[in-house]
Amino acid sequence: MVDDLLLISPLLIVTVMGLVSLLVGVFAPAGSFKGWLAFLTSFGFLAALGACYMLWHETSAGAAFSSQSFHYSLTLDHFGLALCGVILLGALLATLTAVHYLPAQKSDHAEYYALIAFSALGMMIMVMAADLLTLFVALEVMSISIYILAGFKRDSSFSTESAMKYFILGSFASAILLLGISFTYGATGTISMREIGLAVAGGDAHSELALFGMVMLIVAFGFKIAAAPFHMWTPDVYEGAPASVTGFMAVGVKAAGFGALARLLLTCFGAPEYRDGSAVSWETLIVILAVISMCAGNLMALAQKNLKRMLAYSAIAHTGYLLMALLVVPASSDGEQALNALGGGLVFYLLAYTLANVAAFGVAAAVGARGVEDAGEEAYAGLAGRDPMLAFALTIAMLSLLGIPLTAGFMGKLTLFGELLSSGGGEYLWLVVVAVVNSVVSAYYYLRVVMVAYMQDESAEKPIALLKSAPLRVAVGVAAILTLVFGIMPNKAINASTRAGYSLVHTSNPATYGARVSAAKPAITSTVEPKDVAHR
C-alpha cells in the first residue's frame, strides 16, 4: 500500500497542498498570509515536479501500474509523467504570477491557490487515467475548478460572465462526453480503456455504436482543447477571466486535454479500421479539425486588438498544429517501427507552448493588473521603455509562438512537422505545407504586439501603472529563459519527449500492454524496456 501511495505521490502532494491552502485561508486573519500561501503552494508544485522526476527514473517506459490498488484507474507511464511535468510547470508559474496580481484585483482569497492545486490535480489524473470513469471525474475536477477560477474576480462582470459562459458550454460538453462514454460502453461492455481497445481491435464491438461514441468523445475533447468549430467559447472566456487564470487555463487544460485525447484515441480506437480505414476514421476527422482550427484561429487573430483575445485565437491555431501530432503515432507499433515516428512532438510542443503562454499572460497580468486589462493593445505601447525586461519576455514569447529559430517554439514545430513527414511517408506533406503557411500568416499579429511594445510611445493621457511584483517577474523571466534554453539546447528535452511518445505507443497498444486481469488478481507488471530511443 505504501508503494502505491509513492507511485501517486505527485497527486498526493498536490492534493495536500490544496487542502493546506484551504485551511490556512480559513484560519489566517484576512490578508496576512496570502503571500506565504502562494510560496507554499509553489513549493508544493515544485515538490510534485520532483516526485514526477523521480518516478520518471523509476519507471521503465513501457511499465503499467505495478501495484494493485489503483491499477484499474491509472496508467503510470512516461507520457503521463511528462505531461504532468508540463502541467505542474504551468501551475507553478501561474501561482507565482498571481501573488501580487490578485491583491491588485481585490480578489486575494486563499481559495485561489486551493483551486489551482485541485485543477492541476484533475489535469494530472486526466493524462494518467486508464478508464473512462476516472477520466470523466478528473475532467470534472479540472473543469469545475477552472469555471470557478474564471469567475474569481467576483466584482468584475466580465469575469463572472466568462465563467458563466464557460460553465454552460462546458457542462454541455460534459454531457456530450458522457454520451460518448455511454455509447462506447454500450458497444464494448466495459469502461476500461484497454478492454475497450481489445474489444474494438478484436471486432467484438458493435462498430457503428463505437464510432458514434468515438465521435462524441472527440467532439467533447475538441471543446476542451479549443479545436474549431468547437472553439467558440475560447475568446470570450480567455478575455474575461483574470490573466493569471487565463495563462493557466491556456496551458493546463490544453495539455491535459491533448494528453487524454491521445491516450484515449490510441488505446481505445487504435485499431486500423477506426484509425485510417476507408471512410470511418478518426485520423480524417482530426485532419479536418486541424486544418479548420489553424486557419480559423489565424485568420481571426489578425483582427484582434486585445492581447488576451489575440492569444485566445492563437491558442486555437496552436490546437490545429498540435492535432497534427496525433497523426504521428503509428497504428501498430512493435519495437523498431515505432522508433521511426513517435508522438514525442506532442509533448515537446506542449512544453514550448506552455512556456510561451505563461510568459505572455504573465506580461498581460502585469500590464492589466491595475484595471486596464480590458483595454486594447494601446496598453502595451511603450512597454520597452517602461519595463525592458517584461518587453523582452513578451518578445521571446511571441517569437516562440511564431516559431522563430532559437526559441522552443521553433524546435517544437520542427519536431512535430519532421515527425509527421517521416511517419507518413510524405502522405501529410500537404498538411505540413498548410501549417507552415499558417505560421507565416501568424507573423502579422504576433509581431504587431512586439512592434507596439517597442515602437509606439505610451499613450500620454492614460499612463498605466505596471504591477510591481518580483514573483511575477521571476515567473515570466523563467518562462522566457527556458523558452530560449529549449530552443538552443533542446536535445535532452526532445529525447525525453520521444521517450514519452514511445511509452504512449507502448502502453496504448493492447497487445503489448501486458494483460489486464480480472478483479481478483493483481496486475501484471510489464517491464518491456524500450530500445534506447535517444541514441542511434
Next chain:
Amino acid sequence: MQTGNAVESADFFTHAELLPWIVLLPLLGAAINGLFGKRMSKGAVTFFGVGSVVAAFVLSCIEVSRLAELESGALASTLWTWFSSFELHIDIAFSLDQLSAVLLLVVTGVGSLIHIFSIGYMRSDEGYWKYFSYLNLFMFSMLLLILGKNLLVLFVGWEGVGLCSYLLIGFWFKDMPKAEAGQKAFVTNRVGDLAFLIGAFILLFYSQGTLDFHELKQTAASMHTDQPVELTIVCLLFLVGACGKSAQIPLYVWLPDAMAGPTPVSALIHAATMVTAGVYLMVRTNFMFSASETAMTVVAIVGAATALMAATIALVQNDIKKVLAYSTVSQIGFMVAAVGVGGYVAAVFHLMTHAFFKACLFLGAGSVIHALHHEQDIRKMGALKKKLKVTRWSFLISCLAIAGIPLFSGFFSKDEILFTAFTTSHWGADPKMYVFGMLLLAAFCTAFYMFRLYFLTFEGEYRGDKHTWDHAHEETVMNIPLMVLGFLAAAGGLLGLPHFTHAHFLHGWLQPVLGFVKGKAPDGTPLEFIQVGGENAFTYVHDTNTELMLMGLSVLVAAIGILLAWRLYKRPASELPKAPVDAWWHRLLSNKYYVDEFYDATIVRPLRGTANLLHKVVDVGLIDGLLVKGPAKTLGKIGDGLRMFQNGDVQAYATVVVVGMAAALFFIV
C-alpha cells in the same frame, strides 16, 4: 549510413577553436549593449558594439590564414548536439571552407567599416545603444548563416537576419509607414523562408536524416539518379527562398521600401551582406543546382530578368537611396544569373566586389544625406564635390567600378559573368543569348543611371536651399571607412584577373569547394567543368579571343552609358532635361512596372477582402444576422463592417458545437 560519412567528415575537417568565437563575439556585444547599454556611456557602447565586430574580423583573418595553410579539407567546430532523435541528427556546428572564408572576410571586414561609419552617423541619436545592439545581433545572425555547417544552422541565421532587418527598419522610427515597410520586408522574407523550409523538409526526407552540407553532396548525387524531379523541386524551392532574401523577381518588392532604415543599415544589410545570402545559399548547395538542368535554367532567367527590370526602374528614380536600392536588386540579379549559367566563381566574385562598391556607395549616400540634413531627393542636390571631397572621390570610384570601367573591381567580376553566360555549354545557343543580351542591356542601364546619379549629386550646380549648403560638411570618422571601401572598390578586382592572364586567384581558391577541375577538351581547348551530376557536367570554353572581344563589348556599352549621362546631366540646373513624365515608358518605369499595385490587387486586397468577408458573412451575417437576428435583418447588418465573428451569444456558440457535432457524426458514422 551515418557512420561512413562521420568518419569521412572527421578526416575532412580540422578542429578550430576560434571559429565559434567569431560568431559569439557580436552576440556578446549585442547582449551587453542590449541589457546595459541604456546606462552606459556612449564610449562604452561604441567599445562593445564596434569592438566586438572588429575583433571578429581579426579572428576571421587568423582562421582564414589557418585555412590557407591546410593541405586539404576545411576547418570545423562542433559546439553541441542540437537535436538528435529518431531519424534526425543535427549539431550546432560551424565550418570554414574556402567559400565561407570569402564571405566571412567580406562580412566582418565591410561590417567593421560600417560599424565605424555608424559612430559618426548615429552620434546624435538617443537610441545609440539600441542601434548597436541590433546591428551586432545582425552580425551574429549573418555569421551563423555563413559559418553554419549544416542547413539548419544556416536557417537559424537566415531567419535571424530577416528578423534583425525587420528590427532595424521598423524599430528605428516612430511612424507607422516605416514600421509597415519593416513588416513588408519581414513577411516577404517569410514567404521565401517558407519555401526554403519546405525544400529543407523534402531534402531531409531523402537525405536519411542529415542536413550537413558535406554529407548532402551524396544525397544530391543519389537524388540526381533516383529522384531527379524531387531534386528539381527542392532546388526551385531554394530558389524561391533565395528570391525572398536576395530580392529577386517576384519577391523583390520589399527591398526598395526597406530603405526607410538608417543609411548605414542599408549599406550593411541591404547591400553588402544579407541580400547576398540567397546567392550564398545557391552557391553553397551548388552540387544540387548543378545536378538539375531545369532549376539552373529557371535560376538564370530569374536572375537576368531581375537584373534588367531593376536596372530600368533605377533609370527614373529620384531618391538617392531608391536608385541604389534598385541598383542592388539589379546587381544581385547578375549574381543569380551567374549561378544559373554555372558560373559560381563569378557569382562569388561579383558578390565580393559588389559588397565593396555598393557599401561605399551607400555610405557615400549616407554621408550626403547626413550633410544635407536628411535630404534624399537628387533633384535638390548638385555640385557637392566642392563640399564633400572624400565622399565625392570614393563615390566616383565606386560608380566607375559598378559601371564596369577597366581596372576597377566591378569590371572584372561583371565581365566574368558575361563571359560565363556567353560561353557556357549548359544550354543551347538561343536561350543563352537571351540571358547574355539581357545582362548586357542591364550593364548599359547601370552605367547610365549610376552616372546620372553621380552628375546630379556631385556635379553641376547646387539646387537645394542655401542654409543647408552652408552647413554641409564631412566627418573624419565617416571618411575613413569611405576611403578604405573606395580603395577596395578600385582594387578588389585584382583577386580575379581575366582567365587569359592565368592569374585568377579566386578561381584557384574556391576550387576545393566548387569542384572545378581544369582539363582539356578533345580538341585541345582548355575546359573547366563541374563534377557533380556525372554526364550532366557542363563546360565552358576558354578562348582568349572571345574573352577579349567580350571585354571590348562591355567596355563600349559602359562608355556609351556614361557619355550619355554626361551629355544629359552635367549641366546647369536650368538646362537639365525635363523628365518626360507623360511618356508611357516613363510612367511604367516610375511606377515600377506597377508590381506593387499588382500584388496589392492580386494578393493583399483579396486576403484582406477574405478576412473582411469572413467578418461580414460569417460573423455578422451568418452568426449574428442569420442565426440570431433572423434573416430579415441580415442584409442591413452586413453594412456594419467590422463587427466580428463572435457576438457574445453563448447559445449561438452552443449551436455551432451542435452543428459541428452533427457534421462529424454524419461524416464518420
Next chain:
Amino acid sequence: MLEQILFWLLAGGAILTAAMVVLPPVGRNPLYGALSLILSFFFISGLYVLLVAHVMAVLQVLVYAGAIMVLFIFVIMLLNLSDKELGQSRKTTAQFIGVLAVSAIAVKAIMVVSSATGSKALMAADAGFGTVDGLADLLFRQFLFPFELVSILLLVAVIGAVVLAKRRLT
C-alpha cells in the same frame, strides 16, 4: 404485459414532463419548470427500477429530486424574478438550425442503437445485479480511485459556491 404498460407510462411521462421544462408555456416560469423536472425525475427513476437498478432509482429520488432540485427552487425563490425579468422568448435562425441539427443527431442515434441492439428483449438479470452489494464491491475495489477523487470534486464545488456567491469579504 404489465412491464410494457409500465414502461410506456413512465417513458411517456418522463418525456412529457421534460418537454414541459423546455417548452415555453410552462417553462417560462422557472418554478413551474423545476416542479415539472422533479416529476420527470420520478418517472425516470421508475424506468431505473424497470432496468433493475434499484439503488440508482433510490439515489435518483434522494439526490436529484430531493437535493439538487430543492437547491434550484431555493435559488428561484431567492431571485424572485418578476415577469418582466423573465424576458421574452424569441425565435432566431440559430435556434431553428440548432433544433434541426439536434433532431438529425437524435434520429441518427436512434437508428444506430436500434440496428446495434435489435428488437431483442433484454435477458433476465443475474442474481445480485443491481444490488447494493454489487455496487459497493465495484465502488470500493475497482473504482476506489475515482470514488476518492469525487470527494475532491464535491469539495471544489463547495469552495466554488462559497467563492462565487458570497458577498465581498472586506
Next chain:
Amino acid sequence: MTPLLASMSQTAIPLSWYLAVALILFAIGTIGVLTRRNALVVLMSVEILLNAVNLTFLAFARHHDNMDGHVVTFFVIAVAAAEAAVGLALVLGIFRHNRSVNVDSMTALRN
C-alpha cells in the same frame, strides 16, 4: 428480491426502446440549452441531459449484465450535484451584476 421486483426483471422490453427514450430526452435537453433564454432553465436542461445519459448507462448495464454502468451513474449524480451548486452560484453572480438571469444579458464579451 421481492416477487414483484423479480417479475419486473423479467421484462420483455427491448434495449433499444430504453435507448430511444433516453435519446429523446437528450434531444429535449439539448434544445433547452440551445433555445431557452433563462439561465436557470438552461441549467435545468443540462440536468435533463445528465439524466438521459444515466438512462443509457443503466440500459447498457442491463444489456451487458455488467454493473459498471451503475457505478458511472452513481458518479454522474455526484457530479451533477457539484455542477448544480457551482452553476447556481454563478447564476447568483450574474444576477448581481446584470439584475437579470437572461442569457441575452451576457454579451459584454464579444468582438
